[in-house]
Amino acid sequence: MTRIYVPIDSSALSLGAERVAQAVQREAAQRGVEIELVRNGSRGMFWLEPLVEVETPVGRVAFGPVKPHDVAALFDAGFMSAGANCTHPLCLGLTEEIPYLKKQERLTFRRVGITDPLSLADYEAHDGYRGLRNAIAMSGADVVKTVTDSGLRGRGGAAFPTGIKWNTVLNAQATQKYIVCNADEGDSGTFSDRMLMEGDPYCLIEGMTIAALAVGATQGYIYVRSEYPHSVKTLRTAIEHARAAGYLGQNILGSGRAFELEVRMGAGAYICGEETSLLESLEGKRGVVRFKPPLPALQGLFGKPTVINNVMTFASVPVILDRGAAFYQHYGMGRSRGTLPFQLTGNLKHGGLVEKAFGVTLRELLDDFGGGAASGRPIRAVQVGGPLGAYVPESQFDVPLDYEAYAAMQAMVGHGGLVAFDDTVDMAHMARYAMEFCAVESCGKCTPCRIGSTRGVEVIDRIVAHKADAPVREENVELLRSLCDTMLAGSLCALGGMAPYPVLSALNHFAEDFGIDRAA
């Protein structure tokens, strides 16, 4: 019986994968052919979705992008038996040989697109839960040391050393400790968390369980944004299966240790991606940002010591506990160790998920993977790191993607998302949008963010309205810079604190869009 894969990932569904799956089942039934249909995660090559794969003795063969009306012709062309030699125009050959995939370094995404996301047997057959089995046999301090030695830093964007955070919680004295996963992936240009939750949920569960055992936490929550309903459903089902198999619950793998895990849904507030705002939201309150100190590691959820980390941070933990700290630490450069699943988005021919070791450059990602702008026009600017990240001009495309190297040019690697814009982009408009978004999503607590963002929109409107009137324009540009300075230095959190990054990068690198003569 032949296995056929049609992804159930949200992006694949958004491009018609459900109707393709139905067409495959219908055609197979009509032809009396027995198939096993697997709804896998996405391989992360979105210009090829819906990507249909056929299991053959020599590996999986890919076909894409497949529309429902293509399915009959695929069967006619013998796609189930011809293997990589199939002459159908949608045949892409062996999936693993596709250069876009072959050139990656998938440590965290090793199973996404390959396994049935909800099959524990599949997960275990692909090295799943080896990390947890190792961790159970270690002391908490040794698990924490392994994570520290790996060089893993927070993948949400703040890039704080994960081992140090866990160590603080390990050493805290409390009757209750928590593990909280930040799955409020609200940045535009990001979807790696979503892909992993939908495509390899056990990886996240395993990472959180390892954290719980390491620091002595018995309760965990995954806070998933409300815009990700499929992730919520998939995680809840995976948790049920994991519990039934003894990977979660009161007696994990017979160790006598307990960890209970629950999914909680957000409610459309971008600020709840900020860790203290998320904790407030979990506690049933408005997502208002807290002052730090105290750190969540000491006084977090319900006032208790809490490990709060991004999805990608937890998802990187199983491979570290499986292959060891040195294995992970070997990848990368400088103080940015390991790999990052970069997300190539926006105006690109070949948008997708590209996991590479730190040190790769933006130009390499755009040229070797992105394929240039979808519009065919030149790429003028790339926003890296989400809405609070700088717009990177072509002159900076060769700076290695490394936390420190990007910070040094007032830019941000963040969660690894990048949005490409072609030369029709109006950078004054994008600067205005940065302020507008900040105003819409501000929690309202601190004046620089709450008021500054609204005034920022107004000042940019005045600049644009007076592009040709140099004195008025210059006066307002100076005011905008001063406002950005206030927001940078005076905001309570990174929302107000980093909204100036995209604005200043637009002013500095794309001055002409504000009517400012570059040569001046």
Next chain:
Amino acid sequence: MNAPHSPQAQARVQRIWDIANAHRHMPGALLPLLHALQDAFRYVPDEAVPIIASTLNLSRAEVHGVISFYHHFRREAPGRHIVQICRAEACQAMGAATLEAHAKRVLGCDFHETTADQAVTLEPVYCLGNCACGPSMMIDDEIIGRVDCETFDTYLTELRANAQEGA
């Protein structure tokens, strides 16, 4: 609108109490409770506020504060279908502004408004996680990628047909 003491209104209030009580002992209950109410009624009814406050021992102001803070929670019944169009950067890079303008024109309403025939409520959304397939929109729980004006019109026709059938 039901009269306050009609059987329907009383049944509604009872249902709200049942949902509230089911969440009474949950740690950080308020957001799950609000989600459960919106799942049941498609919005959070005004009658729910004092019931929630009483159940969770909060002030009505606190409950109101939470409901009004989060973009996801509605205080009024929406149209038959909710259409959310992504306004974020990656979708902008692929022409979301054009889609937004088209949608408002074709629907005859702005964001946060409902069409005159009650078929569609139009909302902005800031990122659906579909950033390599923009412009994206969400119709109820379904995400649709690479939406151009023609695609939008096709979906709208289907939605209006559903609405007429009382779907």
